[in-house]
Amino acid sequence: MLIQGQNYKTVWMEGNIIKLINQPLLPHRFEITEVHNYEEVYLAIKTMVVRGAPAIGATAAYGVAQAVYDFQGPLKALKHHLAKVNKRIASSRPTAQDLFHGIANVTNSTINSKTVKEAKKKAVEAAEEYANNSVEECKKIGEHGSKLIKNNFKILTHCNAGALATVDYGTALAPIRIAHYNSKKIFIYVDETRPRLQGARLTSFELGEENIPHAIIADNAAGYYMRQKEIDICIVGADRIAANGDVANKIGTYEKAVLAKENDIPFYVAAPLSTFDLNCSSGNKIPIEERDQSEVLFSIGWNDNGDFNKVRISPENSKAKNPAFDITPARYITGIITPKGIINANKQGIRKLFCVERL
Ligand code: MRU
Numbered sequence: 001m002l003i004q005g006q007n008y009k010t011v012w013m014e015g016n017i018i019k020l021i022n023q024p025l026l027p028h029r030f031e032i033t034e035v036h037n038y039e040e041v042y043l044a045i046k047t048m049v050v051r052g053a054p055a056i057g058a059t060a061a062y063g064v065a066q067a068v069y070d071f072q073g074p075l076k077a078l079k080h081h082l083a084k085v086n087k088r089i090a091s092s093r094p095t096a097q098d099l100f101h102g103i104a105n106v107t108n109s110t111i112n113s114k115t116v117k118e119a120k121k122k123a124v125e126a127a128e129e130y131a132n133n134s135v136e137e138c139k140k141i142g143e144h145g146s147k148l149i150k151n152n153f154k155i156l157t158h159c160n161a162g163a164l165a166t167v168d169y170g171t172a173l174a175p176i177r178i179a180h181y182n183s184k185k186i187f188i189y190v191d192e193t194r195p196r197l198q199g200a201r202l203t204s205f206e207l208g209e210e211n212i213p214h215a216i217i218a219d220n221a222a223g224y225y226m227r228q229k230e231i232d233i234c235i236v237g238a239d240r241i242a243a244n245g246d247v248a249n250k251i252g253t254y255e256k257a258v259l260a261k262e263n264d265i266p267f268y269v270a271a272p273l274s275t276f277d278l279n280c281s282s283g284n285k286i287p288i289e290e291r292d293q294s295e296v297l298f299s300i301g302w303n304d305n306g307d308f309n310k311v312r313i314s315p316e317n318s319k320a321k322n323p324a325f326d327i328t329p330a331r332y333i334t335g336i337i338t339p340k341g342i343i344n345a346n347k348q349g350i351r352k353l354f355c356v357e358r359l
Contacts, residue, residue: 001163002209003030009135009168010055011062013127016069018062020050023164027205028302035059038067038085045092045099048196052165053239054138057098057274058131060089064106065127069120078116082107094287095248095325097240101274105130131167137272138169140339145175145235145270148342149184153232156189156222156260159250160202161237161270171237171270173206175337180212188214189225193250195295195322222256226263234260235337238271243359245330245345246283247271251323257332269328269345270337276350278359283327296320 001008003021011020018035024047025031035044041063044050050059067085071078086103093099109126113119149155159165161172169177179186188207193199200216207214217225225231234256240248247253247269260267280286297320303309314320333345343349347359 001168001206004209009131010052010164011050011059011131011167013062013066013124016066018059018066020044020059021164022049023051023202024048026164027201027208028308035063035066037070038063038088041066042088042092045089051198052160053096053098053237053275054134054166054171054272055164056093056096057102058127058134058167059102060099061102061106061127061130063089064103064110065123068106068110068123071116071120073116075113075116075119078119079111082111093289095239095289096275097277098272098274102130134166134272134274135168137274137339138166138171138174141171141270141272141337142169142174142178144339144341145268145337146178146182146184148233148266148268148337149175149179149186150232151184152186153179153184154187154189154230156191156225156231156234156256157203158191158199158234158236158253158256159193160198160206162203162206164202164206165237166272170206171272171337172235173203175235175270176212177210180210186213188212189222189231190214190216191219191222191252191256192216193252194219198250219252223259226259226265231263231265234265234267236267236269238269238275238336239325240280240286241269241271241276241336241350242280242283242286243278243350244282244347245333245336245350246286247328247330247333247336247345248283248286248288248325249328251326254326254328254332257328261332266334267332268335268337268342269333272339273353276354278350278354278356281359283329286327288326289324291322291324293320293322296322
């Protein structure tokens with residue numbers, strides 16, 4: 001992705017250090033954070049220094065690789081160490097399937113090594129391959145999805161499913177990027193996405209850096225614009241897709257999908273293969289993360305002195321509830337844009353995608 005005219009990825013590894021774009025500081029301050037061990041990987045994911053399902057998956061993959069690379073001891077002890085590392089990283093956030101996919105991918109490529117030296121090499125190679133594959137998948141999502149976008153389209157997106165939520169390109173923002181690179185005239189309605197404001201802070205930042213015309217709207221304004229016939233298509237990302245096509249994504253996605261159906265607007269979900277959970281039969285079984293109530297009770301912004309301010313926006317004694325994701329039932333989803341094409345959001349579509357007979 002372009003930031004200040006330079007190309008960046010959201011996460012990468014240099015030697016035994018993982019580097020991340022520090023997302024809570026954006027759009028006000030651009031900083032790269034270094035992550036040195038698996039406890040720091042756990043914290044970076046939990047505190048959302050890195051967030052977005054595919055970016056979490058790649059960070060976890062690098063985290064396992066780093067733990068193997070830095071391991072000192074005999075091969076027998078490595079297995080025990082890996083189990084401890086995996087358990088800790090996997091406990092950072094519960095909803096995004098990519099987290100577990102990234103951990104399993106590097107672990108499975110490493111676990112049968114004959115020597116510790118071989119394990120180190122295999123782990124780092126597997127993590128690099130995982131991240132590169134993730135970028136390739138997002139590019140393909142962009143190519144397939146951009147065919148849905150006609151000239152002069154106005155597009156609604158929720159949260160940030162952009163390059164910052166992946167290793168690069170994004171999922172929901174990939175078709176938008178490609179349509180823009182192909183000189184289509186488009187306009188993006190960006191839901192602000194309370195309480196963490198991934199739309200207002202991150203999606204608008206990414207679109208601005210690439211001069212893609214957009215406006216941030218309050219979350220509760222989307223229905224108004226849909227009724228005004230101002231929105232031609234909705235494209236969102238996903239944190240986990242169940243085998244029946246139900247989708248977990250950022251809180252507020254469900255209501256946008258219902259409103260889109262009510263207004264006859266196509267509603268698409270864009271996701272790489274790592275987001276599908278074939279072992280999960282329906283959205284009801286997807287664990288939904290409940291985050292700290294302070295994210296709702298307070299707001300963090302940038303003051304005129306060029307610094308961050310945290311301010312209370314509610315009475316001192318009020319409590320809050322803060323589910324981070326919701327489930328959009330498959331019946332509200334027009335199609336899922338994948339690296340292998342656009343599929344129906346149902347068992348048949350997902351079966352064909354993964355070439356499996358039964359789910
Ligand atoms: O809580 P977040 O910021 O990690 O949630 C991110 C989302 O819900 C995204 O839409 C999803 O992960 C897809 S990212 C390509």
